[in-house]
Amino acid sequence: MTTQDIMRNAKNATKSLMLCDETKKNEILESMAQSLLAHKEDILNANQIDLEKAVVSDVMKDRLRLNDQRLNDMAQGILDVIKLEDPTGKVLNERTLENGLVVQKASVPLGVIAIIYESRPNVTSDAATLCIKSGNTCILRIGKEAWNSANAIVQALQEGIEKCGVNPNIVQLIQDTTHQSANELMEGVGYIDLLIPRGGKNLISRCVEHAKVPCIQTGTGICHIYVDDEVDQDMAVKIIENAKCSRPSVCNAEEVLLVHSKVANEFLPKLKKQLDTYPVELRLDKRAQKIIKGTKATEEDFDTEFLDYILAVKIVDSVEEAIEHISKHSTKHSESILTTNKEHAKLFTQSIDSAAVYVNCSTRFTDGGQFGLGCEIGISTQKLHARGPMGLEELTTYKYIIQGNGQIR
Amino acid sequence: MTTQDIMRNAKNATKSLMLCDETKKNEILESMAQSLLAHKEDILNANQIDLEKAVVSDVMKDRLRLNDQRLNDMAQGILDVIKLEDPTGKVLNERTLENGLVVQKASVPLGVIAIIYESRPNVTSDAATLCIKSGNTCILRIGKEAWNSANAIVQALQEGIEKCGVNPNIVQLIQDTTHQSANELMEGVGYIDLLIPRGGKNLISRCVEHAKVPCIQTGTGICHIYVDDEVDQDMAVKIIENAKCSRPSVCNAEEVLLVHSKVANEFLPKLKKQLDTYPVELRLDKRAQKIIKGTKATEEDFDTEFLDYILAVKIVDSVEEAIEHISKHSTKHSESILTTNKEHAKLFTQSIDSAAVYVNCSTRFTDGGQFGLGCEIGISTQKLHARGPMGLEELTTYKYIIQGNGQIR
Numbered sequence: 001m002t003t004q005d006i007m008r009n010a011k012n013a014t015k016s017l018m019l020c021d022e023t024k025k026n027e028i029l030e031s032m033a034q035s036l037l038a039h040k041e042d043i044l045n046a047n048q049i050d051l052e053k054a055v056v057s058d059v060m061k062d063r064l065r066l067n068d069q070r071l072n073d074m075a076q077g078i079l080d081v082i083k084l085e086d087p088t089g090k091v092l093n094e095r096t097l098e099n100g101l102v103v104q105k106a107s108v109p110l111g112v113i114a115i116i117y118e119s120r121p122n123v124t125s126d127a128a129t130l131c132i133k134s135g136n137t138c139i140l141r142i143g144k145e146a147w148n149s150a151n152a153i154v155q156a157l158q159e160g161i162e163k164c165g166v167n168p169n170i171v172q173l174i175q176d177t178t179h180q181s182a183n184e185l186m187e188g189v190g191y192i193d194l195l196i197p198r199g200g201k202n203l204i205s206r207c208v209e210h211a212k213v214p215c216i217q218t219g220t221g222i223c224h225i226y227v228d229d230e231v232d233q234d235m236a237v238k239i240i241e242n243a244k245c246s247r248p249s250v251c252n253a254e255e256v257l258l259v260h261s262k263v264a265n266e267f268l269p270k271l272k273k274q275l276d277t278y279p280v281e282l283r284l285d286k287r288a289q290k291i292i293k294g295t296k297a298t299e300e301d302f303d304t305e306f307l308d309y310i311l312a313v314k315i316v317d318s319v320e321e322a323i324e325h326i327s328k329h330s331t332k333h334s335e336s337i338l339t340t341n342k343e344h345a346k347l348f349t350q351s352i353d354s355a356a357v358y359v360n361c362s363t364r365f366t367d368g369g370q371f372g373l374g375c376e377i378g379i380s381t382q383k384l385h386a387r388g389p390m391g392l393e394e395l396t397t398y399k400y401i402i403q404g405n406g407q408i409r
Numbered sequence: 410m411t412t413q414d415i416m417r418n419a420k421n422a423t424k425s426l427m428l429c430d431e432t433k434k435n436e437i438l439e440s441m442a443q444s445l446l447a448h449k450e451d452i453l454n455a456n457q458i459d460l461e462k463a464v465v466s467d468v469m470k471d472r473l474r475l476n477d478q479r480l481n482d483m484a485q486g487i488l489d490v491i492k493l494e495d496p497t498g499k500v501l502n503e504r505t506l507e508n509g510l511v512v513q514k515a516s517v518p519l520g521v522i523a524i525i526y527e528s529r530p531n532v533t534s535d536a537a538t539l540c541i542k543s544g545n546t547c548i549l550r551i552g553k554e555a556w557n558s559a560n561a562i563v564q565a566l567q568e569g570i571e572k573c574g575v576n577p578n579i580v581q582l583i584q585d586t587t588h589q590s591a592n593e594l595m596e597g598v599g600y601i602d603l604l605i606p607r608g609g610k611n612l613i614s615r616c617v618e619h620a621k622v623p624c625i626q627t628g629t630g631i632c633h634i635y636v637d638d639e640v641d642q643d644m645a646v647k648i649i650e651n652a653k654c655s656r657p658s659v660c661n662a663e664e665v666l667l668v669h670s671k672v673a674n675e676f677l678p679k680l681k682k683q684l685d686t687y688p689v690e691l692r693l694d695k696r697a698q699k700i701i702k703g704t705k706a707t708e709e710d711f712d713t714e715f716l717d718y719i720l721a722v723k724i725v726d727s728v729e730e731a732i733e734h735i736s737k738h739s740t741k742h743s744e745s746i747l748t749t750n751k752e753h754a755k756l757f758t759q760s761i762d763s764a765a766v767y768v769n770c771s772t773r774f775t776d777g778g779q780f781g782l783g784c785e786i787g788i789s790t791q792k793l794h795a796r797g798p799m800g801l802e803e804l805t806t807y808k809y810i811i812q813g814n815g816q817i818r
Binding site: 015018019095097101103108110111189193194208209212214216232235238239241242243246345349350351353354355356357358359360361362364365366370371372382383384385387388397398399400401402403404405406407408409 | 424427428504506510512517519520598602603617618621623625641644647648650651652655754758759760762763764765766767768769770771773774775779780781791792793794796797806807808809810811812813814815816817818
């Protein structure tokens with residue numbers, strides 16, 4: 001099937017999903033989970049084909065690999081979402097106008113959501129689950145390394161959907177894994193209500209350049225932590241250790257450290273001692289180089305999402321200078337100030353224009369689960385529609401429903 | 410000044426506005442209103458230049474013309490917005506996590522909003538007012554016919570802003586009125602947080618094609634009214650008369666009428682009699698042509714926003730067929746069902762994917778003022794971020810502010 005066929009099928013399938021109530025949607029999800037478990041063998045076989053073909057690093061192979069436990073987790077993930085509240089059909093507000101019109105603002109699904117993602121087969125069922133719970137038809141487009149796995153998963157999910165008497169095209173996988181299909185999705189005006197690119201910088205910037213359908217940019221996180229002159233230094237060491245080293249490959253990990261010059265002499269050696277227990281490379285600006293040892297930072301280092309054990313370090317002379325630096329270099333994901341000065345904390349949270357602004361804690365908390373959304377389909381770094389972790393609510397829009405009895409204007 | 414200069418200035422100016430509280434913003438607005446009145450003569454003189462140069466229809470000239478009363482209304486419009494609630498700084502929700510983190514979701518300004526609009530000078534102060542009240546810096550780009558008028562208005566507004574000690578670049582007018590400047594705004598990644606194109610179909614589709622910054626499509630309304638087989642026909646005649654004839658040039662006017670075949674024979678002659686008191690041209694499908702006189706409708710007529718005394722009429726055999734037709738041809742603005750059958754009304758409001766879905770009233774109510782938003786900067790016909798009339802709240806986003814005391818993950 002061509003990508004165009006799939007988009008057309010998706011649009012046609014939205015109708016059946018739009019009319020499903022919460023009970024019906026949960027029934028579909030439960031059937032999907034059962035079908036996933038029933039097809040374990042098919043899925044693991046398909047995964048084996050992907051693994052054998054893959055010419056990728058061990059880390060990538062680990063992401064790609066499925067096993068009994070991971071499939072159980074995927075099924076459990078579906079069952080967990082069943083328990084979450086349905087985000088649609090809510091009356092967000094209701095006004096009765098003087099002329100008697102009752103104006104309801106009600107939450108509704110977006111329609112068709114397309115997700116472009118990399119070679120993580122488990123995202124297939126996660127994304128499909130969140131879309132269906134929120135009443136949205138979904139089109140999935142995975143990288144070629146994981147296509148066979150994703151295809152087996154989608155076939156299992158579709159069988160589960162069909163058993164409930166619902167159009168299985170509410171979940172579809174794009175068959176073409178070349179750039180062409182991603183481009184067709186980006187240009188799918190009239191078919192795609194929302195495109196979520198999950199992936200590297202290149203994919204995101206291709207979307208910004210070429211997409212004609214509404215997109216939500218996700219993920220890229222050049223996260224900053226600023227250590228103020230008034231600070232609990234021991235706490236600061238622990239927070240930075242956590243933000244940099246607990247999982248360096250994720251988007252909410254710290255990439256840049258700003259330190260106030262008044263505390264830098266005392267603080268940086270303490271920090272270095274702790275970070276040296278990991279294979280962390282420090283990329284230091286001129287002033288920091290005079291205090292501790294490390295690589296000389298280039299300008300580019302302050303605009304790079306390392307996703308690795310690398311930390312760029314810069315010394316600043318005030319909270320204002322820290323804010324100025326962050327405003328220029330941040331990707332608007334997550335930033336944190338470590339300070340005991342309430343005025344500085346307030347200025348920082350007011351002035352920093354990022355999805356999540358922290359005081360005295362690690363940036364690693366920017367996550368749907370941590371924030372209590374129950375799930376997450378991505379982290380938005382843009383300001384329109386949704387910001388930060390996107391859960392079920394962020395996959396809805398609203399419409400106004402107005403009941404009258406002949407009112408004219 | 411070049412468009413690039415203006416975008417840079419705007420970005421720099423956001424900081425000063427971000428730190429203004431409600432009192433300060435209202436002070437600025439009051440000063441803007443006073444300055445507008447103090448510069449009446451300058452503005453009317455500039456308007457005279459525009460009027461003399463304009464080679465446009467009388468309707469357009471009327472839109473372009475300013476006078477004492479219209480300037481008073483503009484100033485009053487500013488004072489009215491002062492009374493509205495500040496949409497920023499609201500805690501949308503707050504959670505205390507088990508680890509003690511306090512996660513606040515707070516409403517904040519978007520940043521820099523650019524508005525491209527046609528030759529209505531009064532939009533200049535309306536748009537600037539809504540942006541400032543919501544904490545946003547604005548860049549205005551008006552059509553060349555009204556540039557002198559808008560320039561005089563912006564100068565007056567800037568003088569008012571400066572008197573309050575605030576950077577006057579929070580309101581700027583683009584000087585270049587060629588396509589070039591609109592293109593530069595569409596490509597102003599890193600400078601423009603939201604672009605609102607207000608204008609005809611061509612401008613909107615240029616934005617869809619070329620914009621790299623987030624846009625909200627506004628306005629285009631091919632609004633449908635469906636007359637069901639179970640209906641109060643006298644009420645239906647009055648509603649359609651209102652929806653088509655009260656102001657045919659606006660986006661919430663009816664363009665297409667769908668009538669159930671069971672009532673068409675009786676209803677269409679009644680309707681025609683009433684519409685004949687206006688210069689309405691009926692464009693009829695084959696079946697309607699057998700019942701009343703009118704022009705033969707082309708396929709295109711069902712995809713046209715006439716903005717005139719023209720109504721396309723089609724006969725359908727069920728509410729489902731009406732829904733099907735609307736799904737194919739609607740611009741997702743406003744649609745209405747006229748029926749006494751509650752099941753049909755429910756199916757219609759559930760299935761129609763438009764910003765405003767009406768039961769038994771005119772589509773003309775889709776309007777910020779009518780919906781109780783207090784004001785309006787446009788009507789969104791897209792589904793992301795904002796839908797339908799956009800007031801102050803729709804000019805904000807949110808950020809998460811997280812207060813901790815050393816939490817790590």
